[in-house]
Amino acid sequence: MRVMVMVKATxxxxxxxxxSMELIAAMGKYNEELVKAGIMQGGDGLKPSSAGVRVRFSGKDRTVVDGPFAETKELIAGYWLWQVQSMDEAIEWVKRCPNPMVSDSEIEIRPFFEPADFGEAFTPELQEQEKRLRQQIDGQTR
Structure with a gap:
């Protein structure tokens, strides 16, 4: 199962x-463990919401709202993408994580939708399209 592991903002x-240098080193060591275990597929820290924008949708209208955003507890400061066997495995890995913040912090784990979750709506044609797109993404270099 694929999960997104989100470090909540503080x-x-x-x-x-x-x-701090110590926290960067500890997180680097933790990330190495994740990679060696074959779990980590990606991840990064995010700049504060003051550097971001939101685009609000209302019918055909789009409104751009500049950050910062008020509800810190609802914001994400970083993330990982993991491939794990179960939610329990993801929880065990998160429990091993150094506290990613200076103060108390919170990490949220959310599973990705899998093709089976969409049932008949995810037709063979749409599955093939998804497969092609993923292959194209995997082949891109930055």
């Missing part, structure tokens, strides 16, 4: 406070 991360 007042410090929203203020742009960078992690």
């Amino acid at each position: 007042p410090e991360s929203e203020a742009g406070q960078m992690p």
